[in-house]
Amino acid sequence: MRYQSKTEQGEIEKKEQVKNQVAAMLMLRFIKIVADAIQEAGSHGIPSGHLYAVMMHKIDLRTYTYAIDILKESGAVTEQFHRLFWSGKRTIPTL
Numbered sequence: 001m002r003y004q005s006k007t008e009q010g011e012i013e014k015k016e017q018v019k020n021q022v023a024a025m026l027m028l029r030f031i032k033i034v035a036d037a038i039q040e041a042g043s044h045g046i047p048s049g050h051l052y053a054v055m056m057h058k059i060d061l062r063t064y065t066y067a068i069d070i071l072k073e074s075g076a077v078t079e080q081f082h083r084l085f086w087s088g089k090r091t092i093p094t095l
Helices: 006-040 048-055 061-074
Strands: 077-080 083-086
Touching: 006 048, 006 061, 006 083, 048 061, 048 083, 061 077
Parallel strands: none
Antiparallel strands: 077 083
């Protein structure tokens, strides 16, 4: 490993911080997209597997599950028999 000056280390840390901020913004945008889809399904809800099937070519199952868990923990979404319902009790997370 080559030696890095403090300036180089600072630049690397700054790039890493920006990368993490972008990743967080993208995750919040994805959560909003999932929330909107569930809300648009109305009182009948939407099967979680069907919703994931629509998105699976863009995201992995772990990311999808993480987003659903955040929405459920916030109280915005409930799940019954793998069907997702918009409860609207709380707003979805934002920055």
